[in-house]
Amino acid sequence: MESRPSILPPPDPADRENVYAVTRALMLLDAFRPHEQGMTLSELSRRVGMGKTTVLRTARTLARSGYLTQWDDGRWRLGPAAGWLGVRYQTAFDARDVIDSVLRALTDTTGETTALFVREGSSRACVARVERPSLERHYIRAGERLPLDKGASGHILLAYAGQKGALYDTIRRRGYHVSVGERDPLVCSISTPVFGARRRLFGALCVSAESARLGHAELAAHLNALIASSEALTRALATAG
Structure with a gap:
């Protein structure tokens, strides 16, 4: 069979370098082992098999975002952002x-x-959703992203x-927010x-409905149940974390 020429454009050298940069950063983060009291630049360089200059440049980039930190004696260790990332993963997984x-x-x-x-x-992302038992639907799929500045959960x-x-x-003082037709006139x-x-802050729990069927007062009637559910979820997440 005659082979056809590729219609894909050649890879962009800049894209390739970006991939390499991310790979180097991940290798550096993965180099640290439990119970180690940090590593010197030379130790990091040997462990990941990269030159000291490259390791130092990558480490400093990670340090600016809090994923690595350097002690006064020059040793490098994982930073608070790396720890928080682990907490977020474990909490979401367990809960x-x-x-x-x-x-x-x-x-x-x-x-x-x-x-x-x-x-x-x-933006905000829907991580879990349960639809009401009705033929009426206002579709938002789990994983879908929505604006932060519109809708009750975004404002929360x-x-x-x-x-x-x-x-x-006002939202912080009251502890809740109601939105009618703000992001979508039907919701x-x-x-x-x-x-x-x-x-x-982990997220925002919400109850939503069709705006033609419910208004501000009807939604507010669900506030006690919503608060109780938020508190129950907060307790569960705190235990998991």
Whole structure:
């Protein structure tokens, strides 16, 4: 069979270098072993098989983001961001069944769709969702990203991340937020914060419905059940972390 010429463009050298840079950073993070009291630049260089100059440049880049830190004696160790990344992974992994259970119970109580959102950079992502037992649907798939500055859960995530402004002061004082037709004119929602290990903000739990069927007052009627569910999830996440 006659071979056809490739229609793919040649790889961009800059892209290749970016991949190499990420690989070097991951190799450096992976070099540290439990119970070690840090490593010198020479030890790091030998362990990962890279030159000292490359190791130093990569280590300094990781240190600026908190993934590595350098002690006064020059030794390098994993930084607080690396630890927090591990906590986030372990907490999410251990608590998945609890999250699903809490959402199902909240949907059973309210008769409405429930979801848990977490912040992902400048947006929010739906990590779990349980639909109300009805033919009516307002589709948001698990994993879908939505804006932070629209919708009840987005405002909760901003408020408890320290966002300034009268709106966010009010949200922090009340402990919840209601949004009607803000992101989608057909949807309304009410949301409360969920905390994880060491009372760090983990996400925002919300109850949502069709705005043609429910309004501000009807959503607010679900506040007690929502708060109880948020507190139960917070306790579970704190234990898992």
